[in-house]
Amino acid sequence: MDSLDYKIISSLVDNGRSTWSELASNLQMSAPAIADRVRRLEEQGIIKGYSALLDSETLGYGMTAFISISIDRMEHRALFLAKVAELAEVQECHHAxxxxxxxxxxxxxxxxxxDRIISEELRQLPGVFKTRTTIILSTVKETHNIPLTESD
Amino acid sequence: MDSLDYKIISSLVDNGRSTWSELASNLQMSAPAIADRVRRLEEQGIIKGYSALLDSETLGYGMTAFISISIDRMEHRALFLAKVAELAEVQECHHAxxxxxxxxxxxxxxxxxxDRIISEELRQLPGVFKTRTTIILSTVKETHNIPLTESD
DNA sequence: GTTATCACCTAATTTAAATAGTTTATTTTA
DNA sequence: TAAAATAAACTATTTAAATTAGGTGATAAC
Incomplete structure (x- = not known):
């Protein structure tokens, strides 16, 4: 991981479909050299993949909410985690x-x-004894960028 | 937006660098037809862009936290939002x-x-009178997928 | 001091993207 | 209802990019 890798990563975060040729001319290198470095970054797991970014509002998913959940017993966790994995509406699940x-x-x-997700899906699960829902009114910032200035 | 568009979107969410040729052969179409549809989806704003997905742990960003913030007066908001925009560590900011x-x-x-972000950056701002930090122990699920089965 | 290794290069080949022109089906309009 | 317009696909061609192969120079290992 040198500064060139950081520049490549940063470019690919901004435009995941950028061509090697394009990156090469921006960074004063040859296309095969860029391809090599990207392949290495992928193999190291630093670059996990590439994805199209969708506009959830345009696709009809205009509501965002955060739900805090309490579970009473260890043995109820597996079922809860399976449900979370199954529900496409759940984008993230963190153990807090x-x-x-x-x-x-x-x-x-x-x-x-x-309401359906909370009442019919989550609260039906055994062990889920408390939920707290925070509805999002608007989103000011939403990226998945990571600061790339410091050393690694 | 027909079922073919959904299939294209879904493929591009899974692999944002997939070639038109590849999509074309998977969906039994010609490459220019795919390119046309993708261009339309981009123009409509349904596809906002493409991005490389990074492994934050490998890059040294192993800690995730959610911070709830209360601000006492309207006129302090602009400064707060400017700080949030500036801080690379803040991936998301939602008005709740x-x-x-x-x-x-x-x-x-x-x-x-x-600690630095909370004490030196956020709590220094005028109007920020309360913060509550939830540290994430582990992340079970983290995608930015949107359910693509229902109609639009 | 010789030999490996690494990261890059250029040149050639293969593959994909972009463009142009055509066909077909559906919808609009006379 | 018939004619025209539109939309979305196709094929064939051109242009551009990715991949591969072979080679060079610097650095590290033996």
Whole structure:
């Protein structure tokens, strides 16, 4: 990981479909050299993959909510995690320190959809004894960038 | 937006660098037809762009935290939002309904780094009178997929 | 001091993207 | 209802990029 790798990564975060030729001319290198470096970054697992970024609002998923969940017993966790994996509306599930056990980020069509996820999917699960939902009114910033200035 | 568009989108979410030729042969179409459809999806804003997905742990950003923030006066918001935009560690900033005003997702190197962001960056801002930090112990699920089965 | 190794290069080949022109089906309009 | 327009696909061609192969120079290992 040198500064050239950081520049390549940064370019690919900004434009995941950029061609090697394009990167090569921006960074004053040959295309095969870029291809080599990218292949290495992929093999090292630094670059996990590439993805199209979608506009959830345009696709009808205009509501975002965070749901904190408490689970009473260890043995209920597996079922909960299976449900979370299954639910396409659950974009993120984090095991949290502090008051609640899990923090979910949910993307859904609206309040009815959110109600269904909470009442019919999550609260039906054994062990789920408490949920706290925070509805998002607007999103000011949303990236998956990582600071790439410091050393590695 | 027909079922073919959904298939194309879904493929490009899974592999953002897939070639038109590849998509074409998977979906029994010609490459120019795929290119046309993708161009339209981009123009409509349904596909916002493409990005490389990075492994934050491997890059040294092994700590994730959510920070709830309360701000006391309207006129302090602009400065807060400017700071949030500036901080590379803040991946998300949502305006939330409920007890606190904003919910931040922060990706940082460790506890020292998190402390700096909270104590030196955020709590220094005028109007920020309350923060509540939830540290993430592990992440079970993390995608930016949107359910693509229902109609649009 | 010789030999490996690494990261790059150029040149050639293979593959994909972009463009242009055509066909077909569907919808609009006379 | 018939004619025209539109939309979305196709094929064939051109242009551009990716891949591969072979070679060079610097650095590290023996």
């Amino acid at each position: 320190a502090g008051e609640d056990d899990y923090l979910l980020k949910v993307r859904c069509r609206g309040t009815k959809d959110l | 309904a409920g007890e606190d005003d904003y919910l931040l997702k922060v990706r940082c190197r460790g506890t020292k780094d998190l």
